[in-house]
Amino acid sequence: MDHFPGFWVVLYLWQPKACFFVHRMNCVVSPVQTSQIAHSHQKKAEFRMDMSYRIAIDCGHGFVKGLMAYQPRLLMPSLIVSADETSDTGHIVASESLDRVQWTGQPQYRYRVGETAALDASSLFSRNKAQDRLTRDLTVIAIDRLLPPEVLAARIQLAVGLPLTWYHTMHQAVADSLTGDVRVNQRQLRLHTVVFPQGIAAVLTVIPPGSPSGLYGVVDVGYRTVDFLIVEVPDHAPPRLMGSWAGTVELGIAQAMQQLSNQINDQWQVDYAPHELATKLTITVRGKQQSIQVERQKALSQWQERVTERIQTVWAPILSRLQSLIVVGGAASILAGTVIGTMPVTIAPESQWANVQGYLQTLESGQ
Structure with a gap:
């Protein structure tokens, strides 16, 4: 349990009273209330540049998910490539479509992100997240995409996550790497970051207060990793993590996409990167459309067997x-x-958003 100190905050929030927190900064509320407020007659919170904003980013190996109160959700592929290092193709991309990031005391970097980077980027997968510039800068670009256009300067309270077995050794270094002053495009941001263990944060959204007592298994299936944990929910008490049943394995959906990529290459002698195949049912091969549904289903079925x-x-x-x-x-x-x-x-309902919703709910508690 000592390896997951963030879990104690989650346990506190799990208590029913946590669902009714209203906080000073931004007048933000928990995610369970956000959708209700969006449909109510209450006035939207006004964004002011001299205030702080709470933002949760799940910079996964497949997709970036971002949440903040009163703003539309952000979902984009976790693809980023340095425009300064791809001069052979970067000149054909309009300058205004590039994202610029400059941390205090460091050079400015220019990037293509999301779909515009699909042909040149590879999926992010660095075990040393604190030293991974691309993941760090993709995270702050996601913040820039979330903020309203009128905000030109802001203090950001940021929540991010790490796989369970990486959390103990990396969480402080990752928090430090995402804390400081940074200019992202036209905005000047000052970040303070906290890091939560993946899967544990999702407990807030998938095992709500009032759930029947007993043991609950939670499996978080991502692009590269699968986190698993078991929580005990006693009668009239917060849940308890059973640490001996928690861990991370590198069995994410990327394995199926790599297998599919290999099958396509063997059958048609054409290269498609695994991340390009995440949602494809057909591919282009020498001017013709080829269905890959059979090959895709085979790869997914074999991956499913390995995970289960x-x-x-x-x-x-x-x-x-x-x-x-x-x-x-x-x-x-x-x-x-x-x-x-x-x-x-x-x-789980909205399974892709379970972790980032947990990050934001925990952050908004002020704990």
Whole structure:
């Protein structure tokens, strides 16, 4: 339990009173209230440049998810390439479409991000997140995309996450790397960052207060990694993390996409990067459209078997005792209808957003 200090904040928030926090800065409220306020007759919070804004970013290996109160959600591919290092193709991209990032005391870097970087970028996957400039700068570009256009300077309270088994050794260094003054395009930002363990933050959104007592399994299926944990919910008390049943394995959906990429290359002798195939059902091969649905289904089925077998092996002694086995993450829907051992899988509502919603709710508590 000592490896996941952020879990104690989550436990505090899990109590019913946490759902009714209203905070001074920005007059922001918890995510469970945001959708209600958006449809009410209350006046929107006015954004002022001399105030702080609370923002949660889940910079995953597949997609970046971003949330802040009163603003539309942000969802974009986790693709970023330095325009300064790709001069052979960068000249054909309009200058205004480039994102510029400059941290105090460091050079300015120019980037193409999201779909504009699809042909040149590779999916982000660095185990040393604190030293990963691309992930760091993609995170602050996401902040820039979330903020209203009238905000030219702001203090940002930022929440991000790390896979469970990376959290203990990396969370402070990642927080430090994302804390400081940075200019992003036309905005001057001052960041203070906190880091939460993935999966644990999702407990707030997938196991709400008042849930029946018992053991709950939570599996967070991402692009590169799969986090898993078991939480015990006692009667009339906050949940308790069972640390011996928690961990991370590198079995994300990227494995299926790499297999699909290899199959396409073998069959048609054409190269498609794994991240390009995430949503494709057809590809272009020498001027013709080719369906890849059969190859895609084969790759996904084999990946599904590997994931379920690993979870079944790790949780074998306790699996049948679970009250529920809940799956979150961007690739969660692929496990819909799956039975692990004898335990049916439940796909969480808005599974892709479970972690980032937990980050924001925890951040907004002021704890």
